[in-house]
Each structure stands twice: as structure tokens, then as C-alpha cells.
Amino acid sequence: MEMQVTIKTKLKISNSEIAWSFSKTMEQYRQACNYVSEYIFNNDFDMKQSRLNKELYTKLRNLFSLKSQMAQSVIRTVIARYKTVKTQMARRPYKYQDQNTGEWYREVRDLTWLHKPISFNRPQVDLQRNRDWSYLSSGQLSINTLDGRVKVDPICRGFNQYLDGTWKFGLAKLLKSSGKWYLHISATKEVADFNKQTVKHVVGLDRGLRFLATSYDEQGKTAFFDGQAIMRKRAKY
Structure with a gap:
């Protein structure tokens, strides 16, 4: 079976130019997410990625100066958020009581119950492995921004354990919290299936x-x- 973890590493920023590039990239990505969110809301919640990509890809690149992969990542990010909200709403049906009979009824909710588009308020950006971020032999991380790639030092105790060749890196999320920069990296590894018959303790x-x-x-x-x-x-x- 596949085991998945999220590696949370702090980033050591060497100069203000890198921090500015990160901030600008994250803000443009956030605005692009809201643009796609509004489109989905106003178009009957169409979440077919191929159709959204055909309709919005060029606009995202022109309006928000996004790189090719980032424009596609924006669409995936928004689709994932709408699907999450859709699942949450389905799990929490609307309950109401008939004032005449006193009986309670449940009505399953879907995305049409939303009164406005889902809003993306926190600046962040999703980065695709190799195309938007990579781990260098020097031990640094290479991260793509609207101004080009920059190199930063990761600060993460125990990070080397994920470099033994058994782990596969995937999507990474760049974010800022309390004035510090972080990169959350998704990693997966194939492990033996759990066999409860072998459990002794x-x-x-x-x-x-x-x-x-x-x-x-x-x-x-x-x-x-x-x-x-x-x-x-x-x-x-």
C-alpha cells in the first residue's frame, strides 16, 4: 500500500528580493484562484478540468502573468476546493421542522446552496514537482516564481530520511506564517500491506x-x- 506524509520545511531566505518574488507570486496565484472560482460559480459549477483549461488558461496567463504550469495548477486548486465543499455540504444536510405537523425533515445540500463563490483569502501557491520546484544536489530547493527560479535553503531536521530513493515527491505548497516562509511537500512511499495477524502488541x-x-x-x-x-x-x- 502507499503511505503519504507531508514534509513541512522552513525556508531560509537570503535576501529581500526572494521574499518579494514569493509574495508577488502567491498573491497573483490567490487572485487567479478567485477568478476561476467566480467563473465556476457563474457557470453551473462546471468542474471539468479540460473545459476550464480551454476557457481560462490563456486568460490566467495574460491577466495574472502566471507561468504555464501555475495556470493549470490554479484550476486544479479551485476544483479541489469546490469538491471538498461539495462533500462537506452533502454530509451536513439541511434540517427543518414542519410548523404544522412538528415533524423534522432533512434535505441534502449541494453546491447550488452557495450564495457566493468560494473565496481564497490566504496567499499561497501550489508547485508541481520538477516543473515548479526541485531538490538540488547542493541540498538547496529550487522554487519557481513569476520572476524566475530562486534557490533557498531548507531548514528541516530529518529531511535526509526522505532522500534514500524510496520516497516519491509530489505537490508542494508555498506559504507564509508569522513572518516566516514554509514549503509543505507531499511525499509517498510504497510499504507492505498491513497484516493484523502479525500484530503482537x-x-x-x-x-x-x-x-x-x-x-x-x-x-x-x-x-x-x-x-x-x-x-x-x-x-x-
């Missing part, structure tokens, strides 16, 4: 804030990992 883990983790096994053994020290350090910085 079961341990359950529960994560939290007061206790970072609590473990419990089938023999009744419990362990608590206190989070007070971490919370104090977090409050300090």
Missing part, C-alpha cells in the same frame, strides 16, 4: 495540550508525557 496514542501524548496498551500500561515545559517555552517566545 497494541499501543494507543492520544495527543493533547496539557499532556503532549498519552499511551495505553492492551496490558493496561499507561504513560503520560507532560507538556508543561513546552507550554512555558512557547509562552516565553
